[in-house]
Amino acid sequence: MIYSILGEDDNKVTMSEVKDDQYWMKVALAFADKAEAENEIPVGAVVVRDGEMIAAGWNRSITCHDPSAHAEMMAIREAGKVIENYRLIDCTLYVTLEPCPMCAGLLVHSRLSRVVFGASDAKTGAAGSIMNLLQHEKLNHQLEVTSGVLGEVCGEKLSAFFKRRRQEIKAAKKLKNGST
Template sequence: MSDDIANTFSEKDHYFMQRAIELASMAEQQGEVPVGALLVKDDEIIAEGWNRSIGCHDATAHAEIEVLRKAGQVLQNYRLLDTTLYVTLEPCPMCAGALLHSRVKRIVFGAPDLKAGAAGTVLNLFEHQAAYHYADVESGLLQQQCKSQLQAFFKRRRKEKKAAKQSLT
């Protein structure tokens, strides 16, 4: 990421993404893929969440979905108008669809998802001609930190699986 890109984000953007990284660490402590997210309205955090798919036995329990569910309850409305979602990893198609349905105004993500990114890396649901709502999507905030957190997790996970496999032989 160039310094020019880094300079387009505000101090508040950095603060909120740093908090999302902390939330991703909570996911990791629970054995989940370390993705954290939070929703902000009027510079205040409305809801926070992290991946919980494994522990909840729920494929939809991604960080973004967890946040949208909580925020809907807090605001007593599924339409989360004039909000910003900060998430450490680019939303997948499921999460991108939910963000569009929720009318989140702005999405800021850290690391691109090279396998399933639906905010511009693999496909872009936010700019699809069938989209009935549009959101401003900004990428690359604290990208290296977000990417490193995920890479370290998967490296450790592969090492653990290899060790477990070797102990069986």
């Protein structure tokens, strides 16, 4: 289900915007595939301004030995370099998983206009699932948030990854116990 957390303006989303959101989420999913190919949690993100992708990122925490190397963080860092400004005004971030508190703080500070995410995160989601930092009234910037865009596809990708990872760990333990 595609819906926007905007209050009274929910009905103002046009079909063109829905199609654009789906297109860019598919691009973010392609970057999630890059993360998975590197044995990272498959989350991808793209930053779009004026209908063009200016930056992309995917989870790299394991590869970079950096707990902050989430897809959003990588994409925002690149976008700032591309436009030579840390304020990403009039930019939209598309990300396959709801941002965590760390990334939500980054998004507020970067002054993004909008965030669109796919799958909700019931454990660490900071865009409405466990808290909503992106629209907190006491912060100096609030973002427009659209959630659930290709949410099932994004969620299935994550579920399949973790299922496979659990099977690999189980097989490795079995092999280790059988060889000793």
